[in-house]
Amino acid sequence: MGFPPPIPPSVLALAPLLALVAGALLVLLLEAFLKRKDGELPAFVAVFALLASAFFTVVSWNVGNSGVYLHGRLLVDNLALLVTGVLVLAGIAVILMSLKYAAHQDMNLGQLCGLLLLAVAGAMIMVSSSDGLVVFLGLEVLSVASYAMSGLKRQDRASSEAAAKYFLMGSFAGAFFVFGLALVFGTSGSLDLTAGLSAGASLSAFPAAGAVGLGLILTALFFKIAVAPFHMWAPDVYEGAPTPVTVFLTIVPKAAGLAVLLRVLLPLLSGETAAAAVFTPALSVAAVLTMFAGNLAALRQKSVKRMLAYSSIAHAGYLLVAIVAGDAPSLVFYLLVYLFMNGGAFAVLVAMSGRGFERASLGDFAGLGRRHPGLAASLSIFLLSLAGFPPTAGFLAKFYVFGAAVREGHILLAVAAVLASLIAVAYYLKIIVVMYMQDAEAAAAFDRDDPALFLVIFLGLLGVLQLGLWPGNALSLIRAAFNAF
Amino acid sequence: MIPPAAFLLLSAVLFSLGVLAFFVKKDLLTQFMAVEVMLNASNLAFLAMAKASGQAAGQVIVLFVITVAAAEAVIGLAIIVLIFRQRRTIRTDELKDLRG
Numbered sequence: 001m002g003f004p005p006p007i008p009p010s011v012l013a014l015a016p017l018l019a020l021v022a023g024a025l026l027v028l029l030l031e032a033f034l035k036r037k038d039g040e041l042p043a044f045v046a047v048f049a050l051l052a053s054a055f056f057t058v059v060s061w062n063v064g065n066s067g068v069y070l071h072g073r074l075l076v077d078n079l080a081l082l083v084t085g086v087l088v089l090a091g092i093a094v095i096l097m098s099l100k101y102a103a104h105q106d107m108n109l110g111q112l113c114g115l116l117l118l119a120v121a122g123a124m125i126m127v128s129s130s131d132g133l134v135v136f137l138g139l140e141v142l143s144v145a146s147y148a149m150s151g152l153k154r155q156d157r158a159s160s161e162a163a164a165k166y167f168l169m170g171s172f173a174g175a176f177f178v179f180g181l182a183l184v185f186g187t188s189g190s191l192d193l194t195a196g197l198s199a200g201a202s203l204s205a206f207p208a209a210g211a212v213g214l215g216l217i218l219t220a221l222f223f224k225i226a227v228a229p230f231h232m233w234a235p236d237v238y239e240g241a242p243t244p245v246t247v248f249l250t251i252v253p254k255a256a257g258l259a260v261l262l263r264v265l266l267p268l269l270s271g272e273t274a275a276a277a278v279f280t281p282a283l284s285v286a287a288v289l290t291m292f293a294g295n296l297a298a299l300r301q302k303s304v305k306r307m308l309a310y311s312s313i314a315h316a317g318y319l320l321v322a323i324v325a326g327d328a329p330s331l332v333f334y335l336l337v338y339l340f341m342n343g344g345a346f347a348v349l350v351a352m353s354g355r356g357f358e359r360a361s362l363g364d365f366a367g368l369g370r371r372h373p374g375l376a377a378s379l380s381i382f383l384l385s386l387a388g389f390p391p392t393a394g395f396l397a398k399f400y401v402f403g404a405a406v407r408e409g410h411i412l413l414a415v416a417a418v419l420a421s422l423i424a425v426a427y428y429l430k431i432i433v434v435m436y437m438q439d440a441e442a443a444a445a446f447d448r449d450d451p452a453l454f455l456v457i458f459l460g461l462l463g464v465l466q467l468g469l470w471p472g473n474a475l476s477l478i479r480a481a482f483n484a485f
Numbered sequence: 486m487i488p489p490a491a492f493l494l495l496s497a498v499l500f501s502l503g504v505l506a507f508f509v510k511k512d513l514l515t516q517f518m519a520v521e522v523m524l525n526a527s528n529l530a531f532l533a534m535a536k537a538s539g540q541a542a543g544q545v546i547v548l549f550v551i552t553v554a555a556a557e558a559v560i561g562l563a564i565i566v567l568i569f570r571q572r573r574t575i576r577t578d579e580l581k582d583l584r585g
Binding site for chain 2: 133137140144147148151154157158160161163164167168171172175176178179181182183185189191209235236240
């Protein structure tokens with residue numbers, strides 16, 4: 001009997017979730033009963049809840065708490081724990097980014113933190129179950145909280161338009177998931193997404209209704225991840241939402257959706273089954289469409305925020321390549337790197353905003369290299385990483401994903417992915433050129449006194465450079481996690 | 486005794502009608518109602534499946550789906566009211582501040 005006393009495995013499996021939900025309730029109560037409305041106390045409570053959740057995740061990892069709990073409703077494995085880590089980091093980054101931003105943009109910080117905790121909890125539920133109903137409930141907790149979060153700038157027309165569009169498309173996609181689940185349940189007699197599907201891995205033994213149901217579920221997940229041709233809502237929502245919420249929307253639903261996709265498709269895609277013959281080409285086409293749709297549309301954007309929104313669609317395409325290759329380690333590594341570089345780039349956008357205004361158009365970046373060299377250099381590094389230049393983590397992440405695709409024999413897909421990332425270089429470099437080569441007509445001055453935001457930018461830089469130059473520790477950790485998978 | 490396949494067919498028809506209405510209508514509230522029709526079509530499908538296979542799980546799911554639909558309605562109606570207050574209209578073709 002050591003210290004700390006051992007926690008029962010099923011409690012430990014639930015602990016990361018319980019910490020978040022308890023934190024969310026506490027934050028919402030504080031928000032309702034606190035006298036001072038502009039205080040940062042709710043944010044500190046929320047960060048503490050996220051850290052507690054991270055702590056329990058690490059403990060779960062260290063004691064090897066993998067297994068199935070609560071009568072098969074809760075599945076804890078290395079994939080779930082790793083993705084949970086990414087989700088929690090994203091949550092912490094979003095809260096730190098919005099401390100000042102919320103006050104400047106007339107947003108309620110307490111509501112943002114409470115909703116954020118619930119949304120992260122929903123995403124966590126999604127990744128730690130293979131039961132269709134539980135995945136659906138997690139998806140809805142995540143979605144409903146996200147709709148509200150994207151409309152939190154209540155005076156802002158763009159923000160509420162984003163919320164309305166996200167709500168409409170999101171609930172539409174949710175209905176697809178339910179109907180698909182009904183068909184899969186009816187044909188396989190089981191709610192377990194993986195078991196029911198692998199039983200029917202040969203399509204002849206798999207009734208047509210079940211195949212349609214699976215297609216509907218995949219469609220709903222594609223909506224959430226913003227995969228072409230179901231990405232039309234994404235740029236508007238990402239542009240209109242408050243910038244820290246955009247960071248959340250471009251990372252958390254994508255990570256959770258991709259993890260579910262991996263869980264569902266891995267047994268189907270491995271081997272020369274009839275299902276693989278149908279799904280591999282379909283997924284490859286979706287991946288190629290997503291990469292090119294995102295990158296080509298990003299080329300002609302005048303707003304940097306919208307450009308980054310399209311870039312995040314393109315990155316969903318690269319991540320889908322990892323799914324087609326069936327390579328879980330490279331998927332998780334890419335998600336981790338994407339968290340750092342995408343979060344960092346948007347954090348610089350947050351730093352450019354001030355009381356009551358946001359500067360996100362390309363012209364606002366003119367001359368940034370001279371006036372704010374640190375900010376400009378950070379943004380350059382994040383953009384180079386997003387483009388995939390060698391010393392940064394973005395290069396390695398792409399290298400592993402495309403390498404996995406080649407190894408699995410998807411040569412054409414890898415070639416298309418490389419071509420798409422070449423197109424992407426053009427618009428990432430455009431921002432850098434504007435920052436360093438153009439002079440601003442009216443120098444936009446903004447004072448910065450936001451240590452939390454700079455901590456996020458610093459950690460983003462650290463992650464991008466550390467994972468780019470010395471990825472050994474993180475990589476071997478992730479690889480080892482999936483060797484037993 | 487009506488065969489379960491008939492219920493399934495009905496739910497598929499209802500679901501398709503919901504999808505159709507979602508794309509045809511240009512009004513936030515009506516489109517949201519179309520989504521509700523789709524959710525309830527799924528409920529009917531679950532009940533038909535539960536009856537056919539004799540599994541109670543199908544009936545339990547319906548309760549969960551109804552709860553989720555209620556939660557979605559709360560947030561959705563709040564967003565629609567917000568849109569109406571700002572713009573005095575809830576037509577979706579008026580929602581075009583965000584363009585690339």
